[in-house]
Amino acid sequence: GTIVEEAALPGTGYNICLVCTGPGDGQAAVVAERVISWAHPAAVLFVGIAGALKDGIALGDVVAATRVMGYQGGKETAAGFRSRPETWAGAHRLLQVAQYVEADASWMKLLPDGDTHPAPNVHFKPIASGDVVKDTNDSPLAALLNTTYNDAAAIEMEAAGVAQAAQHTRVELLVIRGISDPSDGTKASSDDGGWQPRAARNAAAFALGAIAALPAPGPAGGSAPAQGTAT
Numbered sequence: 001g002t003i004v005e006e007a008a009l010p011g012t013g014y015n016i017c018l019v020c021t022g023p024g025d026g027q028a029a030v031v032a033e034r035v036i037s038w039a040h041p042a043a044v045l046f047v048g049i050a051g052a053l054k055d056g057i058a059l060g061d062v063v064a065a066t067r068v069m070g071y072q073g074g075k076e077t078a079a080g081f082r083s084r085p086e087t088w089a090g091a092h093r094l095l096q097v098a099q100y101v102e103a104d105a106s107w108m109k110l111l112p113d114g115d116t117h118p119a120p121n122v123h124f125k126p127i128a129s130g131d132v133v134k135d136t137n138d139s140p141l142a143a144l145l146n147t148t149y150n151d152a153a154a155i156e157m158e159a160a161g162v163a164q165a166a167q168h169t170r171v172e173l174l175v176i177r178g179i180s181d182p183s184d185g186t187k188a189s190s191d192d193g194g195w196q197p198r199a200a201r202n203a204a205a206f207a208l209g210a211i212a213a214l215p216a217p218g219p220a221g222g223s224a225p226a227q228g229t230a231t
Contacts, residue, residue, distance in 0.1 A: 002031055004039070009208065013216040017041065021158055024131050025070070029161030036169045042217060043094055044166050046175045047207045049199045050127065050156035051134055051183030053145060058179065059195050060120045062206045063154045064098045065175035066090050067126040070160035071141075071149055081140075083148045087126075088163035091172035098174060098210045099124065107209025112201060120178075120202045125153030127175055129160035135187045155183055174210065178203035 005018040017039045021028040028046075036044060050063060057063065070086040101107050102122040111120075128149050134141055145152060159175045166173035178199030181190035190196075 002034055004035060009211055012212050012214070014042070014211055014214070016211065021046075021162065023157055025129060025158055025161035025164075026131075027161070028158035029165045032162045032165035033169060036165060036171055041171060043091070043172045043174070043211075043214070044162065045094075045207045045210065046159055046162045046173065047200075047203045048156065048158065048177055049180040049196055049203065050154035050177035051181045051187070052153070052179045053128070053155055053183060054125075054153050057123055057153055058118075058121065059181070059190060060118075060198055060202055061179045062120055062122045062202050063127060063177050063179065064090070064095065064102075064122060064124050064206070065127040065159065065177070066095065066124050068159045068163045068175055069126055069128050069149055069152060070130065070163075071128045071144065071152075072130040072132070081144070083144065085148065086160070088160070088167060088173070090174050094172055094174035094210065095124065097213050098122075098176075098206070101206070101209045101213050106213070107206045110205035110208050122206060123153055126151050127159055127177060128152040128155045129157065129163075130155075131157055133157070133187075134183045135181075136185045137183075154179060176203045176207045176210070 006015055008015050019035050021031045068088045073086050074081050074083040128145055132141055134155050136142060154177055156177055163173055180196045180199035181187040
C-alpha cells in the first residue's frame with residue numbers, strides 16, 4: 001500500500017524514488033525498510049524539516065546530519081532517568097559530496113527565485129530524533145538534550161527510524177533537514193509565517209544538489225547499474 005513516485009533526475013543517470021514516511025520513528029522505519037528492500041537504492045536521502053537546538057542556526061537553514069541520535073532510550077531509576085543513547089553515523093561518501101556541494105554553492109541554483117536572500121546556511125552537525133515534539137526550552141526533554149545530547153543542532157521525529165532501516169538493509173544514508181522553527185515555544189508563529197514549506201524546499205534543493213554531484217551510476221561511477229536509484 002505504500003505509494004512510490006519514481007522519476008529520472010536529468011543529467012545524473014539516477015532515478016529518484018520519492019516516498020512519504022509519515023510521522024514518528026516507528027512508522028518511518030517500517031516504510032523505509034519496505035521501500036529500500038523493493039528499490040535497492042544506491043543511497044537513501046531522508047529529507048524534511050526540524051527544529052533548531054542552537055542559537056546560531058536560523059530558520060530556513062539546512063542541517064546535514066553527521067550523526068543521528070535516538071534520544072528516547074534509557075532506564076528510569078529512583079535516582080532519575082539514565083540515558084542510553086543509540087547513534088548512527090552519516091555515510092562518509094554522502095557527507096563528502098554534501099560538503100563539496102555546500103562549498104561550491106551549486107545547490108543554490110535549485111532554490112525557487114527569491115528564496116536565496118538571505119541565503120540559507122548549511123550546517124554539518126548531529127541531529128536528535130525521537131517521537132516528541134519539542135516546543136519549549138523549559139522541560140525534562142530540553143534538559144536531557146542540553147546535557148546528554150549537547151552537540152545536537154536540530155531535533156526531529158523520524159530520522160532514527162530511517163537510520164535503523166538503512167543499517168539493517170546495508171545502504172548509505174544522509175539525513176537532510178531544513179529548520180522550520182526554533183523549538184523554543186514559538187513554533188506556532190514560525191508555522192504561521194510559512195517556514196515549514198520554505199524549510200522543506202531548502203532541504204529538498206540541497207538533497208537534489210547532492211544527488212547531482214554523485215558519480216554517475218554504472219562502471220564509470222563505480223556503482224552497479226542496478227543501483228542507479230536514490231530514495
